[in-house]
Amino acid sequence: MQIESLEAEYRTSDTRMLRHPLYRYGSEDGRVPAHIHLGKEIYDAMVKHKDVTAMINADTEEKISYGELAQMTADIALSLARMGVRKGEVVSICSAKHFVYLPTIVGIMCAGATFSPLDPTYGSFPLLHRVKIGRPRVMFCSLSAYKTHKATFEEVGSVEHYIIYGDESAEGAVLFKDFLTETVPKLQDFQPVPVNGCEDSALIVYSSGTTGLPKGVPVTHLGFALNSQATLPDSSTGVGIYNSREFYYTYGLLYALSCLRVAATMVYNTVPGQQSMLEAIQKYKLKVLQLAPTNITELIKSTILDDYDVSTVQYIVSSSTYVREEAINAIKQRIPNLEAVLQLYGMSEAGCVCSDLNSPQGCRPGSSGTPSYGFVLKVVDLETREPLGPNQRGEICIKGPSVVKAYLHNVNPDAKDEEGFLKTGDVGYYDEDGYFYIVNRIKELIKFSDISIPPAEFEALLLQHPAVREVGVVGKPHPQHGEVPVAFIALQPGCTATEEELVNHVDSRVTFRMRLAGGVRFTDRIPLNGADKIDRKELRKRVIEEDAN
Missing domain, CATH: 3.40.50.12780 (ANL, N-terminal domain)
Incomplete structure (x- = not known):
């Protein structure tokens, strides 16, 4: 039929x-566990696979086992409870990734609280916007992030406790090693604070901001328990997985927690x-x-x-x-x-x-x-x-x-x-x-004479040219057609190509409506946003500024 x-x-x-x-x-x-508690599910996997290597810093060759992560997780949860953190309160981390980052996240969830990540590379405005949304009560920070962003955090006024990773102290904050006031003697005796997994938020992440300012997205324990099963099979225990993303990016965070859930071995570099x-x-x-x-x-x-x-x-x-x-x-x-x-x-x-x-x-x-x-x-x-x-x-x-x-x-x-x-x-x-x-994305489509053209299709064609290393295509305002596509291109080291050659490379492979009518502009690098996507806002801004001159 x-x-x-x-x-x-x-x-x-x-x-x-x-x-x-x-x-x-x-x-x-x-499948979801009967308790529907993301923190407990990950903690139980850590204890079960305590002898498996959990993380490797490829730059320093340091390793940490799941048993060590489990001990740290339980101690963090108990210490947060001793500090007064209660179910439903928000705790944030503003730091690059390291061994203590992930057990801090799981410890936050095991304490019944909600974790919200913050990007330490952000400027004051985007960071302030996210802190206003999450309003964390406790902030874990690298020392550099604390020094750079404390004034921004203080502007919101929700943070009561600052905890610094590392050995160098700072005024107004507690070192992580001094924060750990509690310890669990036996891993199997630790019990996380119960949650309503169908309703309670395990995480607060942020939308990409392609349709306005980023918005706060609460992720329930149930929601993550379901969608994490689509990223890694349960048979991944001990499998070596390279983790390229920072844990404060949503993709990096969700994938890292999925790895912990199945006790995979994560390998990462701190030197990009x-x-x-x-x-x-x-x-x-x-x-x-x-x-x-x-x-x-x-x-x-x-x-x-x-x-x-x-x-x-x-x-x-x-x-x-x-x-x-x-x-x-x-x-x-x-x-x-x-x-x-x-x-x-x-x-x-x-x-x-x-x-x-x-x-x-x-x-x-x-x-x-x-x-x-x-x-x-x-x-x-x-x-x-x-x-x-x-x-x-x-x-x-x-x-x-x-x-x-x-x-x-x-x-x-x-x-x-x-x-x-x-x-x-x-x-x-x-x-x-x-x-x-x-x-x-709908917002990224190029409107050529009322026809919607995806810039990614131009980019895929241009990347087939041997001289092209990176490319980003955006729409350029045009009095007759509304918009025409213009390509920003970074060439491979030691390679040359002319604008005419690259335009012909595209035009010979597409219909009239998809020709590269806006031409080519050469650049050293294509700007990327925090999620490693092409920053089309920046490219459109360049088009306007360059054409104005």
Whole structure:
């Protein structure tokens, strides 16, 4: 029966107990513990696998076991309770990643409190905005973050206690080693503060801010317990996984906690760079790489990759923005034993929405997989808001137990439609088998003569040129067409290419509507935002400023 017939039959039936033929439904096989307590679930996994190596700092070669993390977690939770922290209160960390960071998070949750991360590299305005939303009572900080941002924290006035990581003290704060006033004698005797996992927030993270200022997103214990199962299989205990993201980024945080949940071995660098990462892969024979799409592009274009043994790498896990099929095929050529690039489609408001992990037909290049546990997805027309069938592009809307019920302080109350679906702002489609493909953000689409053009499609074409290292495409105002695409390009070291050559490279491969009518502008680096996505706001600003001169 055709889709049209199924939809007609659906509209003439009592729809309360029928699945909509144009909606895609995730598996309902997700498992959660009876207590539905994220902190307890992770703590119990630490105790169970206490002899497994939990984390390795590849720069210093320091290691820490899950047993040591469990002891630290329990001691932090008890010390927070002794300090007076109670269920539902917010505790933040403003620091780069280190061994104590993750047990601090789990300890916060085990104390019944809610954890909210803060990026120490932010300026005062974006940091102040997030502190005003979360209003933490306790702040864990690196010394540098404390010195840089204390005035900002004090402006909100919610922080009562500052705890400094490291051995160097600061006025008005307590050293972490002095904060640890309590200890649990036997790991199995520790019991976290009970929570209502269906309602209570384990985390407060922040939206990306692509549609205004970032919003506070409460993540329940239940929500995380479900969506974390779509990022790593339970059989990952002891598997070496490279963690490229900072823990204060939502993607890095959720992935790190997923690793703890299954007792995987996380390896990371504190010194950034491709060489440091490749040395870690070779030394620790890593099987899984957790990367951003920009990291994958760098590896494809790398001039040093062949100097390292990366034969143990079987999987790359990627999120943030989608990776096109051409790039997946290219990275497989550079890493011969790579079995798959697992693309996660996720967002702060819902966690892992789609994943290849449980897709019925395995990975599909260019796709983000099928809906994760408990999710219902629909694709709607950008104008009429009517649901669309396979291979039709529209806005992706999502519903499920992992989706935020409301932003903190109920900002943006119109975020959901009349059926309760969250409007993601992402343009995409699904194929006949229910695999989803993400095209672009609605706000990033280039409007050429009322036709919406995804900049990512230009970028994928330009990255196929051997001289191109990085590229970012945005719309440039045009009196006749509304907008025309302009490309900012960073060339590979030692390579040359002219604007005419690169424009012809695109124009010879696309229709008239997708030609690079705005031309090419060369730059040393493409600006990225905190999530390692192309900072299109900055590029659009450059276009306006350069054209004004």
